[in-house]
Amino acid sequence: MADVEKRLSYIPSAATLGDAHDHESDDLKKPLDSEFVDSKYEEDSWFAWLVVLAGCIQAMITLGASRSHGVYQEYYVINEFSNSSTASISWIGSVQNTMLNLCGVFVGILSQIYDARIMCAIGSLCMGLSFILASFSTQIWQLVLTQGMLYGSAASFPYILGVTVPLQWIRKRRGLALAVVYMGSGVGGMWISILTRACIDSLGRAWSNRIIGCIMIVMGVGLSPLIISRRPARRPSKIMDFSVVREWRFLFIAAASFFAMGPNTIPYILMPTYVADVLKESGKLGSSIVTIINVSGIFGRFIAGMLSDRFGPINMLILWTLLAAFSQLGIWLPFASVPATIASAALFGVTGASIVGMILNALSHQYGVGRITYISGMVYMVYSLSSLGVVQTTSMMLDTVGHGTDYTWPIVYTGLLLVVSTVILVVFRVKISRKIVFFA
Numbered sequence: 001m002a003d004v005e006k007r008l009s010y011i012p013s014a015a016t017l018g019d020a021h022d023h024e025s026d027d028l029k030k031p032l033d034s035e036f037v038d039s040k041y042e043e044d045s046w047f048a049w050l051v052v053l054a055g056c057i058q059a060m061i062t063l064g065a066s067r068s069h070g071v072y073q074e075y076y077v078i079n080e081f082s083n084s085s086t087a088s089i090s091w092i093g094s095v096q097n098t099m100l101n102l103c104g105v106f107v108g109i110l111s112q113i114y115d116a117r118i119m120c121a122i123g124s125l126c127m128g129l130s131f132i133l134a135s136f137s138t139q140i141w142q143l144v145l146t147q148g149m150l151y152g153s154a155a156s157f158p159y160i161l162g163v164t165v166p167l168q169w170i171r172k173r174r175g176l177a178l179a180v181v182y183m184g185s186g187v188g189g190m191w192i193s194i195l196t197r198a199c200i201d202s203l204g205r206a207w208s209n210r211i212i213g214c215i216m217i218v219m220g221v222g223l224s225p226l227i228i229s230r231r232p233a234r235r236p237s238k239i240m241d242f243s244v245v246r247e248w249r250f251l252f253i254a255a256a257s258f259f260a261m262g263p264n265t266i267p268y269i270l271m272p273t274y275v276a277d278v279l280k281e282s283g284k285l286g287s288s289i290v291t292i293i294n295v296s297g298i299f300g301r302f303i304a305g306m307l308s309d310r311f312g313p314i315n316m317l318i319l320w321t322l323l324a325a326f327s328q329l330g331i332w333l334p335f336a337s338v339p340a341t342i343a344s345a346a347l348f349g350v351t352g353a354s355i356v357g358m359i360l361n362a363l364s365h366q367y368g369v370g371r372i373t374y375i376s377g378m379v380y381m382v383y384s385l386s387s388l389g390v391v392q393t394t395s396m397m398l399d400t401v402g403h404g405t406d407y408t409w410p411i412v413y414t415g416l417l418l419v420v421s422t423v424i425l426v427v428f429r430v431k432i433s434r435k436i437v438f439f440a
Helices: 002-007 046-067 069-080 086-102 104-111 116-134 140-168 174-202 205-226 248-277 283-311 313-332 338-367 372-399 408-432
Strands: none
Touching: 046 069, 046 086, 046 116, 046 140, 046 174, 046 205, 046 248, 046 283, 069 086, 069 140, 069 174, 069 205, 069 248, 069 283, 086 104, 086 140, 086 248, 086 372, 104 116, 104 140, 104 372, 116 140, 116 205, 140 174, 140 205, 140 338, 140 372, 174 205, 174 283, 174 338, 248 283, 248 313, 248 338, 248 372, 248 408, 283 313, 283 338, 313 338, 313 408, 338 372, 372 408
């Protein structure tokens, strides 16, 4: 094992830059990457990239379905529940996204004890069944429980494991690997939104739920055997170790995530209804807007991953978050037209849709990848609380201040949150190093 431990030596993180006063637990101080078991396949091998591909497809059917929820939101608002408020309907999507991330910390805890492949398979099965159950739901509260709470909780397992386990296999091109994994959400959001719209138009909403649910089960369970953790499953000394939350690095990343990821789902949800309510265009254009965001996200994640490997994930996070804010405040807000909405959606897809993967990349550089599932789960828990609050707040703004048709304040609110996140990231970058040219 000595040669294995040498090969898997610890990656220097921001801790080596000189914060000798951090009060870390023993588990967090250890060279985490050296805890991995030996394997017939080495890191950065062809098999490692096969694990990355499996993670990409898990992101495709979990985040992809979540990112295409705007198609359902539009249908619920305009057709099925036209007499209900936007805020009440938005509970379906906001609870879904909240549970998807809130359960991340529990997935992280269980992943230290149980086999990731089994957890992923069980989660995928329950995820598909939740969509099938949603097909029989006829009330908003029923959809909140099935398409929202049950789906989000179950999808959290293949999602969190699918995006974190591949990091244990890749060292040299970790940013690119994360880009490939998260590109799955863009690809999934694209074809799932198109398929959802086609199924709703031809077969109805119920059969749309059933078809998507069956696809989730087949793809999710089928690829679970490839979600192989290189870290041996064993009960940690502390089941829930919160010592990391006292570290300034974690606090900065969590705070930036809180303000950046909260508004991350707003364009997916509001742009389709904006197209119908304000621009008076067809529902197909609203679905196309979601597709544009997802397709742009495919390229954005790839570009972000390549640049993060070259210039550092924190540096690129600052730029991407600032551009995401500009897509809202500089394009969508002042120009109420179809071209401007498409441009805003495209720019947000390139930048805003990439933020979650870049945050995970930043965490891996700060803490290594030995316990990345657990640590990232804590950040996702922060993100989930922010997402729930932001989605409901923007929906209430639209219903009250905007009277259901004026999107000005929801857009301003979304953009300003991204600006706040940018400021936090700039302060974090300066605290790491005041050098202008510095990998961070």
